[in-house]
Structure formats: C-alpha cells, structure tokens
Amino acid sequence: MASQVNKRAENATRRDFMKIAGLSGVGLMLGFTTKANGAVASVVNISEQAPAAVLSFELLPFVVIDNAGGITLINHRPDMGQATWQAVPMMIAEELEVSLDQIKIQQSDGLRKYGGQLSGGSSTVRTGWGRLRQAGAAAREMFVQAAATRWNANKADCYAKEGKIYHKPTGKSLTYGELVEDASKLVVPKDIPLKAKKDFKVLGKSLPRPEVPSKVTGQAQFGMDVEVPGMLFASIERCPAIHGKVVSIDDTNAKKVAGVKMVVKAERPLPYKTLESVAVLADNYWAALQGRKALKIQWDNGNYPAEMTTDKYFAQLREAAKKEAPSYSNIGNVSEAIGKAAKKLEAQYETPFLAHAPMEPEVAVAHVKEDGTCEIWAPVQGPDGAIEQVSQYLGIAPEKMKVNVPFLGGAFGRKAYLDFVLEAVNLSKQAKAPVKVVWTREDDIQQGPYRPGMLSAMRGGVDANGNIVAFEHTLIGESISGQVFKSFPEGKPDPWAGEGISHEESPYAFPNAKVGFTRVTTDIPIVWWRSVYASNSGFGHESFVDELAHAAGKDPLAVRMELMKDQPRFLNVLKTLGEKSNWNQKLPAGMGKGIAITKSFGSICGHVVYVKKEGTGVKIDRVVSVIDCGMYVNPDNIRAQTEGNIVMGISAATKPGITFADGKVQQSNFHQYRVLRMNEMPKVEIHIIENEEAPGGVGEPGLPPVAAALCNAIFSATGQRIRKLPFDLSKLS
Amino acid sequence: MAAITLTINGKSHEMDVDPRMPLLWAIRDVAGLKGTKFGCGISQCGACTVHIDGKPSRSCSYPVQAAAGKKITTIEGIGSEDNLHAVQKAWIEEQVPQCGYCQSGQIMSAVALLESKPKPTDEDIDNAMSGNICRCGTYQRVRKAIHSAAANKKGNGITGK
Ligand code: FES
Numbered sequence: 046m047a048s049q050v051n052k053r054a055e056n057a058t059r060r061d062f063m064k065i066a067g068l069s070g071v072g073l074m075l076g077f078t079t080k081a082n083g084a085v086a087s088v089v090n091i092s093e094q095a096p097a098a099v100l101s102f103e104l105l106p107f108v109v110i111d112n113a114g115g116i117t118l119i120n121h122r123p124d125m126g127q128a129t130w131q132a133v134p135m136m137i138a139e140e141l142e143v144s145l146d147q148i149k150i151q152q153s154d155g156l157r158k159y160g161g162q163l164s165g166g167s168s169t170v171r172t173g174w175g176r177l178r179q180a181g182a183a184a185r186e187m188f189v190q191a192a193a194t195r196w197n198a199n200k201a202d203c204y205a206k207e208g209k210i211y212h213k214p215t216g217k218s219l220t221y222g223e224l225v226e227d228a229s230k231l232v233v234p235k236d237i238p239l240k241a242k243k244d245f246k247v248l249g250k251s252l253p254r255p256e257v258p259s260k261v262t263g264q265a266q267f268g269m270d271v272e273v274p275g276m277l278f279a280s281i282e283r284c285p286a287i288h289g290k291v292v293s294i295d296d297t298n299a300k301k302v303a304g305v306k307m308v309v310k311a312e313r314p315l316p317y318k319t320l321e322s323v324a325v326l327a328d329n330y331w332a333a334l335q336g337r338k339a340l341k342i343q344w345d346n347g348n349y350p351a352e353m354t355t356d357k358y359f360a361q362l363r364e365a366a367k368k369e370a371p372s373y374s375n376i377g378n379v380s381e382a383i384g385k386a387a388k389k390l391e392a393q394y395e396t397p398f399l400a401h402a403p404m405e406p407e408v409a410v411a412h413v414k415e416d417g418t419c420e421i422w423a424p425v426q427g428p429d430g431a432i433e434q435v436s437q438y439l440g441i442a443p444e445k446m447k448v449n450v451p452f453l454g455g456a457f458g459r460k461a462y463l464d465f466v467l468e469a470v471n472l473s474k475q476a477k478a479p480v481k482v483v484w485t486r487e488d489d490i491q492q493g494p495y496r497p498g499m500l501s502a503m504r505g506g507v508d509a510n511g512n513i514v515a516f517e518h519t520l521i522g523e524s525i526s527g528q529v530f531k532s533f534p535e536g537k538p539d540p541w542a543g544e545g546i547s548h549e550e551s552p553y554a555f556p557n558a559k560v561g562f563t564r565v566t567t568d569i570p571i572v573w574w575r576s577v578y579a580s581n582s583g584f585g586h587e588s589f590v591d592e593l594a595h596a597a598g599k600d601p602l603a604v605r606m607e608l609m610k611d612q613p614r615f616l617n618v619l620k621t622l623g624e625k626s627n628w629n630q631k632l633p634a635g636m637g638k639g640i641a642i643t644k645s646f647g648s649i650c651g652h653v654v655y656v657k658k659e660g661t662g663v664k665i666d667r668v669v670s671v672i673d674c675g676m677y678v679n680p681d682n683i684r685a686q687t688e689g690n691i692v693m694g695i696s697a698a699t700k701p702g703i704t705f706a707d708g709k710v711q712q713s714n715f716h717q718y719r720v721l722r723m724n725e726m727p728k729v730e731i732h733i734i735e736n737e738e739a740p741g742g743v744g745e746p747g748l749p750p751v752a753a754a755l756c757n758a759i760f761s762a763t764g765q766r767i768r769k770l771p772f773d774l775s776k777l778s
Numbered sequence: 779m780a781a782i783t784l785t786i787n788g789k790s791h792e793m794d795v796d797p798r799m800p801l802l803w804a805i806r807d808v809a810g811l812k813g814t815k816f817g818c819g820i821s822q823c824g825a826c827t828v829h830i831d832g833k834p835s836r837s838c839s840y841p842v843q844a845a846a847g848k849k850i851t852t853i854e855g856i857g858s859e860d861n862l863h864a865v866q867k868a869w870i871e872e873q874v875p876q877c878g879y880c881q882s883g884q885i886m887s888a889v890a891l892l893e894s895k896p897k898p899t900d901e902d903i904d905n906a907m908s909g910n911i912c913r914c915g916t917y918q919r920v921r922k923a924i925h926s927a928a929a930n931k932k933g934n935g936i937t938g939k
C-alpha cells in the first residue's frame with residue numbers, strides 16, 4: 046500500500062484535535078443560521094487560529110468548508126480501531142467529489158444534529174451508507190448550483206471534481222472555497238441520485254488510513270493522554286465483591302502519601318444501580334494509586350460472596366435447560382421429529398464470562414464547572430449517550446454539556462458503558478476541579494461489566510437416510526436488556542440474543558427447527574462484548590451442525606451447502622471458502638480441518654481452521670476466512686477487522702475466562718486473564734466477496750464462527766469434541 | 779521525594795518525584811511525553827516499552843530512580859511524521875495499527891529487535907514480540923512489517939536515533 050499520508054487530517058490529529066474538538070467548532074454559530082426551509086447552512090468558527098478573514102461555513106452538519114479552501118468533514122462515530130475516522134469521511138467525500146488528502150477530519154461532539162453517534166453494533170457504514178453519501182451529494186449540488194449562477198451558465202454544463210466546479214464548455218473552474226459563501230445561501234437539495242458502485246473513486250479502495258502516521262509516532266491522542274489544567278488524578282478502590290457497601294474508611298496512611306489531596310467516598314453509577322467506592326485524589330496518578338493502596342476499608346459484602354459465583358450460575362443454567370424456552374423461530378415440530386429420528390443427539394455447550402480488556406483501561410476526565418456546565422474528555426463509544434447520561438446524572442440541561450472524544454485505545458463494547466465517566470463527574474463535583482479517573486488493569490478485569498457466560502442447549506435428529514430432520518438451540522443465561530435496562534420482555538426471548546442463530550440469520554433448511562432463549566438472572570454485571578451474544582451462541586450452534594453432519598455421515602462443508610442451497614449469499618461464501626481453503630485436499634495424518642459460518646450484524650462470515658496435533662494438544666496452523674459484507678468502504682480494513690476478530694475469537698476460546706468465587710473475580714491482570722500473543726498467532730487469510738448488496742457490518746461478524754470452526758477442526762484431528770470454553774490448546778487429552 | 783534528572787531522547791528533564799515512581803509515569807506525567815502507554819503496570823503487556831541504554835524495557839516496572847543517568851529513548855525519539863524511522867514507515871505501509879494504543883510499545887520492541895538482528899526469522903520475532911499484547915489482534919501485520927522493514931534496509935542494519 047502506498048504510504049501517502051493525508052497531511053491535513055494528520056496535522057489535525059497531531060496538533061489541533063483536542064483544540065478543535067474542545068472548541069466544539071461547528072457548534073459556534075456566527076450568522077446565516079436560518080434558511081427558508083429551516084435547514085442548514087451556517088457560518089461556524091472552526092479554528093481559534095483562523096485569520097479573521099477566513100469564514101467556515103457549515104453547509105450540512107457533516108460538511109464544513111471555509112472560504113480559504115479548507116474542507117472539514119465530521120466523523121460522528123468514535124474511532125476505537127475500527128477505522129470510522131476514515132470510513133465516515135470516505136462516504137461523504139465520494140459524493141462531494143473531494144479526495145481524502147484535501148480534507149481535514151474532526152470528531153463530532155455529541156450534538157444532536159449528527160444523529161446517533163454510538164460506535165456499536167457494527168453499524169457505522171451500514172447506517173451511514175445512504176445518509177452520509179446523500180450529505181456529500183447535497184453539498185456538491187449546492188456548489189454546482191452556486192457556480193452555474195455565478196457564471197450564468199447551464200447547471201448541466203457544470204460538474205464537480207476534486208474540490209472544484211468546472212464549466213465543461215469553457216474549462217473554467219472555481220474552488221469550493223470560492224463558492225462556499227454563495228452555496229451556503231442555497232436551500233439544501235434532497236434526494237440526489239447517488240453514484241453506482243462502478244463509478245466510485247474513493248469507496249471500495251484500500252486507501253491508507255489518515256490517522257495511522259500519528260499512531261506510529263506516539264502522537265495520536267487517546268483518552269489516557271488527556272490533560273486539563275488544574276486537574277486531579279483519581280484512583281478508586283471499589284468493592285472486590287462489586288456490590289458491597291462501605292462500612293468504614295481509614296485513610297490515615299493514604300493522606301500521608303505526598304501528593305494526595307483528598308480521600309472521598311465515591312460512587313460508581315451503573316445504569317440500574319449505584320455502587321459504593323472510595324477515591325483518592327492526588328496531583329499525580331502515581332500518588333493517587335499509592336494513596337489508594339494505603340486505604341483501609343471495611344466492606345459489608347452481604348450474601349454476595351456465597352451467592353454470586355460462576356459455579357452457581359452455570360449450575361442454574363444447566364437446570365434451566367430442562368425448561369421449554371420462548372422462541373425466536375420455530376419451524377415444524379422439533380420434539381416430534383426427534384422422537385421419530387433414527388439418531389437422536391443432545392449436547393450442552395458452555396461459554397465463559399469475559400472481560401473486554403481493551404489495551405487502554407477505562408479513563409475519563411470530567412469538569413463540573415461552577416457556572417453549571419460540564420465538560421467531558423473521554424474515550425466513549427457514543428458522545429451523544431454521554432451527554433444524555435451525564436446531564437441526567439447532574440440534573441442539568443443537555444445544552445450545558447460538552448463531550449470531547451479522543452481516540453479510543455480499544456473498546457469492544459466496554460466503552461459504551463459509561464460508569465467510568467460518571468465516576469469522574471461525581472468526583473469533579475465533589476472536588477470542584479477537573480478530575481481524571483484512571484482504572485488500573487486490575488480494576489478493568491475485576492470490576493466488569495462482562496460478557497455473560499451462556500449455555501447452549503442443543504438437540505437434533507438424523508433420519509435413517511442420513512437427513513438432518515431436527516435442530517434445536519436454546520440459549521440460556523442472563524439478559525443484557527433485562528439486567529442493564531430492566532426491560533426484559535417476560536415470556537419472550539431476549540430481544541438481542543437471537544443475533545446469528547435465529548432462522549433469519551441461520552437459514553439452514555432443517556424441516557424442524559427451533560431457536561429459543563431462557564433467561565437466568567445473576568448479579569454479575571454484564572454488558573455487550575464484541576459481537577454480543579453471537580460470540581457465545583456461534584460456538585454451540587455451528588459445533589452442533591458439525592455433530593449432526595458427522596452423525597449423518599456427511600462432509601461438514603457439503604452438508605452446509607446442501608442445507609443452504611436456496612440461500613445464494615450463504616452458498617457463495619461456503620463455495621468460496623471451500624475453494625480458498627482447498628477443503629477437499631487430503632490431509633496428512635495428525636491434521637484436521639473445521640468449518641463454521643455465521644451471519645451477524647448484517648454480514649456473513651465463514652472460517653476454515655486447520656490444526657495439527659502437537660504433543661498433548663494441537664496447534665492452529667492456518668485460518669482461511671471469507672466474508673460477504675455487501676458493498677464496502679475499505680477492503681484493507683475489512684481484512685484488518687476480520688484478522689482482529691479471529692485473534693479475539695481464539696483468545697475467547699482458548700484463554701482463561703472470568704470466574705467469580707469467594708466474593709471476587711479470580712483473575713486480576715494479563716498474567717491470569719491471558720490473551721493471544723505473537724508466538725501463538727496462526728497464519729490468517731481473508732477473502733472478501735464482491736457484490737452490490739447493501740453494506741453489512743465488519744467490526745464484529747468475523748468473531749462468532751471462530752470457536753466452532755476451531756473446535757470442529759480439533760474434532761477432525763483428534764476425535765475429541767469440545768463443548769466447554771475455554772480450553773487449553775496444548776492440553777487436550 | 780527526590781531530585782532526579784532523566785535523559786529522555788537526548789534531552790534532560792529535572793524532576794522532584796517519589797524515587798519509587800515507575801519510569802512510565804515520570805515519562806508521561808512529569809516529562810509530558812504521552813506516546814508511551816500504560817496497559818497493565820506489571821510487565822505483562824509491553825505497552826510501556828522504552829529503550830534504556832538501548833535495551834527494550836518495561837517502564838511501568840522500572841523505578842524512576844534506577845533510570846537516572848541512563849539513556850532513555852521513547853517512541854517520540856524514534857522518528858516523527860516528517861522524519862519516519864524505517865520501522866514506522868513499514869508500519870504505515872502495512873497499515874498495522876487498529877486502535878493504535880499498543881503500537882508505541884510494539885514499535886519500540888521491533889526497533890530493538892532489528893538493531894540486534896537485522897534479518898530476524900519468524901522465531902526471532904516470536905521471541906522478541908510475544909511480550910507485547912495487541913488486543914485488536916494486529917500480530918500478523920506486525921510480523922509482516924518487521925520483515926519488510928528488515929528487507930527495506932537491505933541488511934544495513936536499522937539504527938534508531
Ligand atoms: S504497562 Fe508495562 S508492560 Fe504493561
């Protein structure tokens with residue numbers, strides 16, 4: 046890939062990012078705000094340093110152009126490594142007819158005009174594909190109109206290219222900067238026809254990401270790097286049993302630590318309850334941490350140490366498997382078909398609680414100011430959600446809030462849960478100063494929230510002719526909507542947990558098939574984790590298809606193709622996977638292969654894993670992956686995200702999960718909560734299906750099929766069927 | 779508290795700090811160089827990797843006092859956007875970073891590896907890089923970028939500044 050870099054964006058990243066984001070540039074209206082139709086163009090002050098003669102015009106919420114020629118596009122979805130920093134501007138730039146090296150990128154600040162700003166659910170490209178391209182097209186048309194009027198020319202004779210409007214008959218041109226003042230007085234046009242895929246100049250290309258140079262030179266600003274004048278650092282001692290209450294605090298020694306300014310009772314607001322804690326505030330982080338270690342706190346843990354254990358929880362899940370579950374989809378009559386089947390299969394698959402463990406632990410700076418406003422600098426997945434939750438927490442109007450989002454050092458769902466931000470808000474209010482809350486890695490691993498541990502109860506049947514006649518998957522465990530949002534629909538399945546397994550997304554042509562969900566509650570705090578429930582359920586679902594294929598005496602790829610014969614997109618992924626992985630090759634002794642396929646977050650992804658026996662276990666030799674995500678923005682980034690999903694999926698399958706016993710989490714840092722490292726990294730290759738379907742997600746769909754493909758390969762190599770995660774690759778028998 | 783002078787990227791920084799403070803926090807919070815990251819605090823993740831007298835070291839577990847008088851190099855001392863080190867160029871070429879948080883540490887480990895082994899094998903890379911966790915999963919690209927940095931230098935050896 047060419048190492049051309051986007052100078053403007055890169056400079057913005059390096060020097061102006063916090064300044065601009067802090068200014069909330071586009072919110073500062075200078076005039077021209079009201080149009081006849083209530084929309085949109087306005088003059089905005091986007092840079093403190095801009096000479097007075099430079100005026101920036103916000104043509105649309107995502108497009109700001111100044112009369113000196115600067116073009117700023119807004120990224121409204123925080124970048125946590127999934128490359129929205131580039132994807133959002135690319136979608137706008139395609140229709141605006143500007144190249145990526147002409148633009149500056151700025152992060153949105155949570156204001157409503159940008160719409161939903163949550164990076165989550167692999168949704169940025171899916172939801173932006175129409176809307177953002179339309180924004181680019183509308184701005185372009187305004188320039189075309191402005192130029193045509195200026196030249197007194199026919200609009201049809203004018204066209205846009207690389208930030209200029211050209212007049213075809215004469216060849217003369219005007220830059221967007223020269224036209225912006227006129228363009229800003231026009232009504233924003235609607236429903237402009239968008240380009241066809243074959244005409245894309247920017248979209249679909251592996252263009253270098255503009256923020257990468259700042260990330261290899263240590264200049265990119267992450268949440269951890271934010272500094273605000275006069276801020277205090279806080280380290281917070283939270284109850285090891287999570288829900289315990291503070292009985293007494295002895296802070297004598299903590300206060301003796303040089304640099305410690307205050308010790309206060311603090312709180313950790315979860316969406317559904319507020320937990321108690323004790324914070325040490327100091328003029329540097331190290332002092333705060335030392336002060337925290339010197340605290341003596343007595344906790345009242347209630348019954349939590351005895352009741353809140355993962356062993357108890359999983360025992361309850363196994364018990365609940367006996368119950369009939371409300372279903373997402375129910376075709377034919379599974380019980381009857383199993384009753385008549387020649388071979389009846391039944392199996393339970395278990396997946397552990399997991400921490401997200403983003404490399405940047407949770408961190409937030411908050412400043413609750415004396416004038417009743419509040420400013421936040423934090424790596425949050427959704428600045429709009431932060432405005433909503435913090436303003437509610439403080440009881441102030443959302444207009445009194447400002448949220449600045451730097452780069453996120455990983456998130457995986459964790460940083461859409463804003464407890465760490467509210468902690469900083471609470472402490473800033475108490476300290477009457479800006480406060481930076483920094484979680485340790487131990488805090489991150491021991492305090493949650495976690496991906497829930499789940500059980501997949503599977504049943505199936507094969508008839509005398511080797512046809513799979515019944516398939517049942519009941520997913521059992523705690524509900525995120527139930528625990529976090531107190532909105533579990535009683536008598537129904539969890540509204541989100543069917544992702545990847547309901548008939549809609551796993552449309553195997555089984556004549557009898559049921560997919561359901563049973564809720565079992567727990568006090569262990571849970572939340573969404575990369576690919577959410579599909580990260581659990583894909584394991585049991587696709588492993589059991591493999592079990593049934595073997596029971597039917599059929600090849601696991603062939604049987605999937607047969608059952609998906611009326612599903613052209615699935616079929617194409619399977620066929621491509623077979624070719625690219627050379628599925629039908631004869632394997633040397635000791636090698637095994639496994640396949641799994643899942644549709645989640647709008648895309649279909651299948652993996653073939655090859656393993657080879659080594660000592661008492663196996664080694665992963667190679668992973669071949671095919672993804673159909675419809676039309677796409679940057680193919681290199683699809684490969685990167687899928688590589689990342691494979692790594693995270695292997696960690697989730699083969700490294701220790703989170704366990705609760707004796708009133709606390711048993712793992713504390715990366716020596717116990719281990720993740721995949723360089724020496725364990727298999728060769729991975731990613732293939733992308735070309736088509737003109739609507740875009741699907743990319744940040745998550747690669748994860749759900751990983752564990753099943755791996756365990757199916759282990760079965761093929763060793764005959765051992767793994768039904769419980771995690772397991773140790775090096776110790777199989 | 780103690781008066782300590784650190785030499786970071788050739789510049790001397792005088793500070794009055796707890797001598798047991800880890801070098802990581804002295805670099806970040808006192809010297810104000812934020813490129814070196816905190817990931818675990820116990821030498822498990824490599825995000826805080828710097829060079830101390832040329833050797834890759836975990837600054838989170840290195841008392842600031844012990845670093846006085848030594849030559850410390852951080853990511854900021856390796857190269858800048860206008861003057862990229864061969865390893866940084868290779869990192870851009872392969873589009874290695876996702877979130878990017880671990881990458882300062884990855885690059886510091888890779889630069890040190892290439893200084894001692896200009897043509898590393900996959901096994902050398904495994905040995906030198908397995909202390910650096912990347913939760914985003916960029917390992918395959920890290921490996922490729924190291925090989926390509928080694929190849930671009932045509933055996934002349936890579937020297938950080
Ligand atoms: S922060 Fe030093 S090794 Fe993790």
Ligand code: FES
Nearest residue numbers: 877878912913914
């Ligand atoms: S790039 Fe995110 S942790 Fe490595």
